[in-house]
Amino acid sequence: MTQGNQVVLRATDEASLxxxxxxxxxxxxxxLAWVAYAEHDSAHTVRPVASAGRTEHLRGVRVSWGDDELGxxxxxxxxxxxxxxxxxxxxxTARFNPWRAAADAHGLRTVCALPLIxxxxxxxxxxxxxxxxxAFDPTAVAALxxxxxxxxxxxxxxxxxxxxxxxxxxxxEAQAIAHVGHWRRDPNGHFxxxxxxxxxxxxxxxxxxPVTHEEYLLDYVHPDDRAAVMEGIDRMLLGDAMDLVxxxxxxxxxxxxxxxxxxxxxxxxxxxxxxxxxxxxxxxxAALALERANEELRLKGEQARSSLEQLRIADHERRRLLxxxxxxxxxxxxxxxxxxxxxPIQMLAAAVLRLSSIRHDIKDPALNARLDEFSSSLTxxxxxxxxxxxxxxxxxxDRGGLDVAFRESLEGWAPQENVSVTVTSNLATPLNTEERxxxxxxxxxxxxxxxxxxxxxSISVSLxxxxxxILLNVADDGVGFTDGPSAxxxxxxxxxxxxxxxxxxAGGWLQIDSPGTGTVVKAWIPITRGPELTP
Numbered sequence: 001m002t003q004g005n006q007v008v009l010r011a012t013d014e015a016s017l018x019x020x021x022x023x024x025x026x027x028x029x030x031x032l033a034w035v036a037y038a039e040h041d042s043a044h045t046v047r048p049v050a051s052a053g054r055t056e057h058l059r060g061v062r063v064s065w066g067d068d069e070l071g072x073x074x075x076x077x078x079x080x081x082x083x084x085x086x087x088x089x090x091x092x093t094a095r096f097n098p099w100r101a102a103a104d105a106h107g108l109r110t111v112c113a114l115p116l117i118x119x120x121x122x123x124x125x126x127x128x129x130x131x132x133x134x135a136f137d138p139t140a141v142a143a144l145x146x147x148x149x150x151x152x153x154x155x156x157x158x159x160x161x162x163x164x165x166x167x168x169x170x171x172x173e174a175q176a177i178a179h180v181g182h183w184r185r186d187p188n189g190h191f192x193x194x195x196x197x198x199x200x201x202x203x204x205x206x207x208x209x210p211v212t213h214e215e216y217l218l219d220y221v222h223p224d225d226r227a228a229v230m231e232g233i234d235r236m237l238l239g240d241a242m243d244l245v246x247x248x249x250x251x252x253x254x255x256x257x258x259x260x261x262x263x264x265x266x267x268x269x270x271x272x273x274x275x276x277x278x279x280x281x282x283x284x285x286a287a288l289a290l291e292r293a294n295e296e297l298r299l300k301g302e303q304a305r306s307s308l309e310q311l312r313i314a315d316h317e318r319r320r321l322l323x324x325x326x327x328x329x330x331x332x333x334x335x336x337x338x339x340x341x342x343x344p345i346q347m348l349a350a351a352v353l354r355l356s357s358i359r360h361d362i363k364d365p366a367l368n369a370r371l372d373e374f375s376s377s378l379t380x381x382x383x384x385x386x387x388x389x390x391x392x393x394x395x396x397x398d399r400g401g402l403d404v405a406f407r408e409s410l411e412g413w414a415p416q417e418n419v420s421v422t423v424t425s426n427l428a429t430p431l432n433t434e435e436r437x438x439x440x441x442x443x444x445x446x447x448x449x450x451x452x453x454x455x456x457x458s459i460s461v462s463l464x465x466x467x468x469x470i471l472l473n474v475a476d477d478g479v480g481f482t483d484g485p486s487a488x489x490x491x492x493x494x495x496x497x498x499x500x501x502x503x504x505x506a507g508g509w510l511q512i513d514s515p516g517t518g519t520v521v522k523a524w525i526p527i528t529r530g531p532e533l534t535p
Contacts, residue, residue: 011154011158012158013158014155014158014159015049015050017151017154017155017158018035018049018050018151018155019050019052021033021035021050021126021147021151022034022035022050022051022052022053023052025052025053025128025144025147026052026053030053030128030129030130030135031053031054031106031107031108031129031130031131032051032052032053032054032055032057032106032108032128032129033051033052033053033126033127033128033129034048034050034051034052034055034058034126034127035048035049035050035051035116035124035125035126035127035151036048036049036063036075036124036125036127037049037123037124038065038079038122038123038124038125043064043066044064044065044066044071044076045064046063046064046065046075046076046079046125049124053129054106054107054108054129056106057102057103057105057106057108057129060102061099061102062098063075063076063099064076065077065079065080065125066080067080069098070098072095072098073095073096073098073099073111073113074086074087074095074096074111074112074113074127075113075125075127077095077113078113078114078115078122078125078127079115079122079124079125080122081115082115082117082122083115084112084113084114084115084141084145084148085111085112085113086110086111086112086113086136086141087110087111087112088110088133088134088136089109089110089133089134090103090108090109090110090111091109096111103129107131108129108130108131109130109131109132109133109135110129110130110131110132110133110134110135110136111127111128111129111130111136112127112128112130112136112140112141112144113125113126113127113128114126114127114128114144114145114147114148115148116148116151116152116155117149117152118152118155118156118159119156119357123152123155124155126144126147126148126151128144160354167347167350170343170347179197179201179278179279180195180197180276180277180278180279181193181195181196181197181198181201181276181277181278182195182198182274182275182276182277182344183195183198183274183275183276183277184272184273184274184275185272185273185275186271186272187271187272189212190211190212191211191212191216193277198277201248201256201258201277201279202220202248202250203250203251203252203254203256204250204251217229217230220248220249221246221247221248221249222246222247222248222249222255224247225246225247228244228246229244229246232244232260236262236273236275237273239264239265239269240264240452241261241262241263241264242260242261242262242275243259243260243261244259244260245257245258245259245260245280245284246258246260256279256281257279257280257281257283257284257285258277258278258279258280259277259278259280260275260276260277261275261276261277261278262274262275262276272377274381290505291505294505345382348378348381348382349382351378352375352378352379352382355371355374355375355378356375358371359371359372394408394409394440396408397436397437397440398433398436401425401427401431401436402425402427402431402436402439402440402443402463403423403424403425403461403463405436405440406423406440406443406447406461407421407423409444409447410423410447410459410461413451414459417451418457419451419456419457419458419459420457420458420459421458421459421460421461422458422459422460422461423460423461423462424460424461424462424463425462425463425464426462426463426464426465427463427464427465427470428465429465429527431470431527434506435470435506435525435527438502438503438505438506438525439463439470439472439523439525441502442472442499442502442503442510442521442523443461443472443474443523445495445496445498445499446474446499446521446523447459447461447474448495449495449496450474450476450478450519453478453479454476454478454479454480454518454519455478455479456476456477456478456518457477457478458476458477459474459475459476459477460473460474460475460476461473461474465527466524467524468526468527469508469524469525469526469527470524470525470527471522471523471524472521472522472523472524473520473521473522474520474521474522475518475519475520475521476518476519477517477518478518478519479517480514480515480516480517480518480519481514481519496512499521499523503523503524503525506525506526507525507526508523508524508525508526509523509524510522510523511523
């Protein structure tokens with residue numbers, strides 16, 4: 001039986017595992033060994049899948065695992081009862097009547113049938129025949145039972161490997177479609193790319209050798225963006241969320257734009273940090289096109305200030321490009337959120353469930369402890385990805401409007417931090433998708449700054465129609481600032497710049513007032529052709 005155990009360990013596919021196991025059993029002195037699987041049809045068919053020895057006995061033999069005459073033998077009974085069945089002498093029991101003549105014709109006088117239990121289900125049976133009465137003594141039965149258990153384990157292991165390979169292939173396909181991949185930073189400070197798509201977007205063949213962030217900066221990041229990337233990594237290690245777009249240079253010289261996202265965490269103290277990398281070249285190109293269009297609009301306005309029609313045409317073009325850019329950004333956010341939810345999150349959840357099932361079959365406490373630790377790590381990754389999905393695209397922004405989206409965003413953290421919130425809206429004009437997205441992203445950044453830097457106890461958000469546009473007002477009672485954000489507070493400075501750029505790209509403006517106690521952020525964007533409101 002030791003040789004049988006080696007067969008299980010060496011097996012690479014289910015068919016060869018079963019065939020080799022039968023050959024090994026026959027080589028040890030038994031006359032016939034065969035494996036059959038239980039079919040879940042109306043006839044309760046027992047389907048042979050591998051055999052060795054006097055296999056001619058199996059020709060024309062009918063066996064079932066139902067509670068009938070063809071299921072009364074040792075093979076069917078072992079499946080039905082999930083218990084080992086031994087017939088010391090086939091001539092001394094009526095249960096074997098349907099098969100006695102065939103067995104005698106091939107010198108088969110004693111039988112041992114052992115159920116194969118996989119995932120707590122008797123999915124098949126290993127049936128062994130001997131030529132002498134009493135060939136299956138307690139010692140032999142115990143050894144064969146151990147072999148059957150190992151064989152069942154091998155079947156389960158191979159099927160798990162097949163399912164895992166299929167899941168990994170589907171994950172790679174989903175990430176390739178979304179141009180997104182995930183990565184991790186290990187406790188030693190190395191960045192490991194966990195998805196082939198990240199290698200593809202960097203224009204290199206898959207190579208899973210971890211790199212440090214210093215090596216990544218030198219080998220892939222555009223020289224002009226290295227300082228910003230290093231700054232983002234430093235903030236990430238301090239626990240801040242990272243949402244950074246920068247350029248990479250492929251080995252062939254092609255420049256691409258990628259976006260790196262990580263949720264807020266305990267930073268380097270967490271040991272492992274999980275993040276997402278996405279190729280956003282198309283969206284970035286659209287943004288650059290919008291910037292060029294804005295510049296052209298400014299020049300045309302200076303050259304033809306007296307021509308209202310020319311200004312209207314140029315403004316229409318600007319709005320079209322803005323809609324294209326915002327639509328591209330929000331579509332990309334929605335798609336990434338959907339792909340992360342339906343792909344990595346579901347696959348990680350399935351892995352957690354599978355680990356839970358595996359733990360029930362493992363008796364080694366140390367191995368169970370390691371599995372528990374791995375399951376906990378997967379659960380933490382799922383929570384982080386779910387938070388990332390919400391931040392990427394709150395569903396309420398489309399279903400309920402801006403006030404509902406702001407309310408849900410605040411409810412996600414304000415009650416836990418004892419911050420009172422008020423959200424009011426006096427909008428009568430419906431906003432289009434681009435206008436909702438621009439205002440929400442500005443408000444989202446303002447709320448994030450209030451949470452991280454203001455130490456506020458009260459926050460209010462209001463929306464109202466003013467001067468042919470929408471005025472967003474975000475106020476807090478925090479510490480405020482007198483001379484603008486500190487030069488050392490890079491995260492706040494970048495956030496304010498991002499808000500101002502969003503408002504100005506939409507044809508509006510951003511104003512920040514902080515008299516010393518509290519801060520008020522006002523953003524206005526136009527929605528009509530009426531006169532614009534000036535700050």
